[in-house]
Amino acid sequence: MPPTNSCEVLTDEDSGDEDVVDVNNLPAAQLRAEAELFAHNSDNEWEDEDKIPLSELRKGLLSKRHYDEIKKKTYKWEKFDIKNARLETEWPNFVLPSNNLSPIQLFENFFEKEIIDMFVFYTNNYAASKNKRSDITPEEIKVFFGILLLSGYVSVPRRRMFWENSSDCHNNIVSNSMSRNRFEHILSNIHCCDNNNLDKNDRFAKVRPFFDKINSRFLDFAPIDEFHCVDEAMVPYFGRHGCKQFIRGKPLRYGYKLWVGASAIGYINWYEPYQGAKSEIKDCYKNLGLVPSVVLEYTDVLRSKLQLP
Known part of the structure; x- marks a missing residue:
């Protein structure tokens, strides 16, 4: 065993040259300190759960968490040719409103x-x-x-x-x-709904009636276009609200994020505010995740406008 105080009063320093790394130069306090033994049990069975090292428990937790993450993101892809809907779709005759308005x-x-x-x-x-x-x-x-x-x-x-x-x-x-x-x-x-009858699961419940009606009016005057885009848009806001977002690198970093479906000429056909984990997703699209469900919901909106199956 090492001496009780081989370094005299300097018990935290090595007993020899610092450039020489040797176990005999370490102080007694460090040599006598408790250490944890890492051992591998092939059968993975311990006599007592209290004797299982923390490293083994931590390793098991990390592997389980990693497995759960992989399991959530696993998709089953099917290989098939995408049908050309443009050639099979018969566009109905629409009478669009005149744009020569004040x-x-x-x-x-x-x-x-x-x-x-x-x-x-x-x-x-x-x-x-x-x-x-x-x-x-x-x-x-x-x-x-x-x-x-x-x-x-x-x-x-x-x-x-x-x-x-x-x-x-x-x-x-x-x-x-x-x-x-x-x-x-x-x-x-200013209000557009009754505060006594609000949907507690909707963070935009106070303006939801206005959003629904204005989306309906967007579709009533939407031009018929073959190409569309779904992307996020920021509405600047610097106050306090649970849905306010911060997106680094954007021209508008603070504000509300909206999912917007627009035509190639920039006309907005539909929009939905982003609410984080509480974003509304149709039950039929929940297994696909948030982003795919937004795109599919926008296609449903266009199908309802064009009266397509």
Whole structure:
């Protein structure tokens, strides 16, 4: 056995030259320390579970986890020729709407009366529940949306600057259309659904009725196109929300991620917000994963538009 203190007062240093690596130069505290023995049992049977080394248990856990990951990602591929659907599909005759419309007419095509009335009803309902004025009209909702669209093109540090008297920020169109207090009253009460009947599994439940209706309007005026694309799109948002995403390397790194199905000319036919693990997937596509299910759901949307089987 080594001496109790071969290094005198310096018990953490070697007893010999540091350049010479020898077991006889190690201090007694290190030589007498407890060590773990790694042994392999061919039968993989131990007399007592408490005597199994941690390394063996860890190895078993890692192998099981690795096996589960491989098992989840295993797919059974079938080899067959893809039929050319373009040659077999008979396109129905569609009468597309004219595109020679004014900006107001284009706006009303998508924000139809049903959507405007939905916002009016639920906004007044929410304002009444908070003991506020509930006399918002459909015309005011249209003006409210118009100001929001204008603010996306005419950017100011604060939205209230549209109503200031300074010539460098005052906007006559906004100030003459609606007062500042009225705009902020609608902004603080705007709703499109009943808060008492929300789907707890849907993180976008408060705007889901609007998403469904606007997707339907997209399809009503969608041009017939042979080539389509499904990709993700970012809506910039820097506030707090459980679905806000951060994607490194993107021009818009913070915001909401949307799955968007569009035609070759850039027209949006359908979109679905990304909710992470809670993203809605049809039962028939759940075994395929998230990304394939998004593509297949978009094909279902196009088939319903074209009335294809």
